[in-house]
Amino acid sequence: MDNGTLREIMEQYWSEIWNYAYFLTKDREMARDIAQDAFIKSYYKIATYRGQASFKSWLLAIARNTAFRYKRSAFWRRVTLMPRPPAEERTVESAEAAYWSRQETDELWRIVMDLPDKYREVLTLDILYDLPVKELAALLRIPAGTVKSRLSRARRIVEDKRKEEQE
Structure with missing residues (x-):
């Protein structure tokens, strides 16, 4: 190279x-x-x-x-690190719908970032990179069945937390 x-x-x-x-x-x-x-x-x-x-x-x-x-x-x-970086400032004002959409997205990612490492990692790899289960398993060095169960569990945790917070 x-x-x-x-x-x-x-x-x-x-x-x-x-x-x-x-x-x-x-x-x-x-x-x-x-x-x-x-x-x-x-x-x-x-x-x-x-x-x-x-x-x-x-x-x-x-x-x-x-x-x-x-x-x-x-x-x-x-080293003691800040738990979360400060939010970036927005330079363009958005409409009310865009605001609520962004709030929902921020809330969803906050929930994902609070997941235990093994669930957060497999879920973000699936969402952001759309890798096949076989490649996820090879990357994480775990069986494909474990990838599937972690994905399922991570999605269930996120959904349950979203329901809790909406109540």
């Missing part, structure tokens, strides 16, 4: 890798660092890509492993 190819890959997959790292860590800066490290690792490990899964799945696996290494590191344990 040459530098031009790396640049193209980063342009194509940056937001997906960063989003995944963010969902794993809940920290914007750490997600940026993880995404950068994942692309650097992919640059040096391109020879290990065998084509058994999609290239995106391979990059997501590298990002996942990098995130877990970050979380296990002494630095991660010593």
